[in-house]
Amino acid sequence: MSLLLSEVVLTYPDGDRRLTALDGVSLEVAPGEFTAVVGPSGSGKSSLLAVAATLLTPDSGRVLIGGQDAAALNDKQRTALRRDRIGIVFQQSNLLASLTAVEQLQAVAHLRGEKPRAVASRAESLLASVGLTDGKQHRRPHQLSGGERQRVNIARALFAEPSVLLVDEPTSALDHERGEQIVGLLARITREHGTATVMVTHDKAQLTAADRVLEMVDGRLAEAVAA
């Protein structure tokens, strides 16, 4: 199992009491499986993603990434785990303004100690595979459309060949048609790259491409509904 969350509880301080964001959440996602999590704002979707990304440590429960227990790791090891095993597709594209599309990917490789020049052609190929061609690989974020930025965002998340792909509201800044294209692209790359993909979204119109749809309500993952 690439991603396993078991009985995860996460609470936040809220004045004198604590607010429960995740209430005994369990989730298993296999390689090549595209799981969508829907739910209203404040239901705990983002907390689920943050815990799965090892950016938050739960109060209790286990988080296993490719069989590795995140709770057993220190900060440095968790950072390395995110770098090597987890890809994050951010809600907004969150691209670095100073870098071209190719350089966004090269920067990820540089974090891993790879020489940026050595990975340039692989970066261009990956960008082409997500639909960024015709010289757009060498444009900066402000020179790309919203959909194109999101494709770069996806390619960046994939570039380190992660086993887990976490996707945060990928269509929130896109119109329906472009949103559909992006979700379709995520479904395709999940199968092609064999990632365990979890996409949180509030947009129920974009769920047809998912293998499985779960609903988050008040910090609990509800029964799966048919995709």
Next chain:
Amino acid sequence: MFVALRDIRFAKGRFALMGAVVTLITTLVVFLYGLTGGLASAASSSIAQLPAKDVVFGAPQGAAPEVSFSNSGVSPQQEQAFADAPGIGRVESFGVAMSRLTGDSGATSVSVFGAPADLLPPVVSGAAPQAGQVAVGQKVADDSKLHVGAEVSVGGRTLTVSAITADRSYAHAPSVWTTSATWAEVTGARQPNALAVDPGSADLAALDKAQNTETVSRDAALAGIDGYAAEQGSLQMIQGFLFAVSALVVGAFFTVWTVQRKADIAVLKAVGASSGYLIRDALAQAVAMLAAGALTGALIGFAGGAVLGGSGMPFTLGAATVAVPVVVMVLLGLAGAALAVRRITSVDPLTALGANR
């Protein structure tokens, strides 16, 4: 430095502005360094280049000795006591006083040294002065159109130029050299001001105690030149302030820059960048900007210094004049930047998730 260099390229206006500030401050510091060195040389080269390790200052009976050429006097007994000390190397007395040298083509203020031939600067032409003779520096000779054998008036007494020497100066006046006896006649002084000493194995502390003298190193003796310490202190204080301003300005720039980059830093942390990686990247950015700015400033300072030095301004242009400001600017700027980029460690990668940018 992958992201750092691209950030500089992308925000070149901001970095150029900051680099220009570093350039200007470095240029100013190089000028000040050269000027400080030039003024120090003009005020002290006669003492700074004395062929002796230490200088002994004396005081009248009952008074405490002080490191001051104006207030110091060394008696024949004190000189003899030093000369007779076991293990002592060379002991030479010398005196210095300000006077006026008048030649056929005009008059100029000079510092007159009365000293044995051993203490003279290198002789360019002629021979060390005997009684009634004087050795003048090359610049005085050129400016006053003097030559060996020419007659000049110093302190109302006519002396014959016996030698042209390398240039030396004292208290911003070019130095001329004569014998101790002639010096006493010219200046009216009754005893020399100080002793130039090579101590050998002699116990100078015991000698000082017994003779009511104070022995200091030749470099420390420069403080005995009237106004030298105040002049150098003022210039060095300005240099210090400029360095401090530079570190603060660079620190402020990188503080603002780091705050502006917080969102980018959060994203990089979220995708697996360690704080160490990001701090190294930011410091590399600071080094690139500081080095470019400081080197440009050094080049401008060097070129400007060459022009100033050629125009007669007291300006010392050397490797240290340029290298010290560049190195100090980069190091202090880096310290300011390091304090600023520490806040990278406090950026929470969680803010990259779900946050509107």
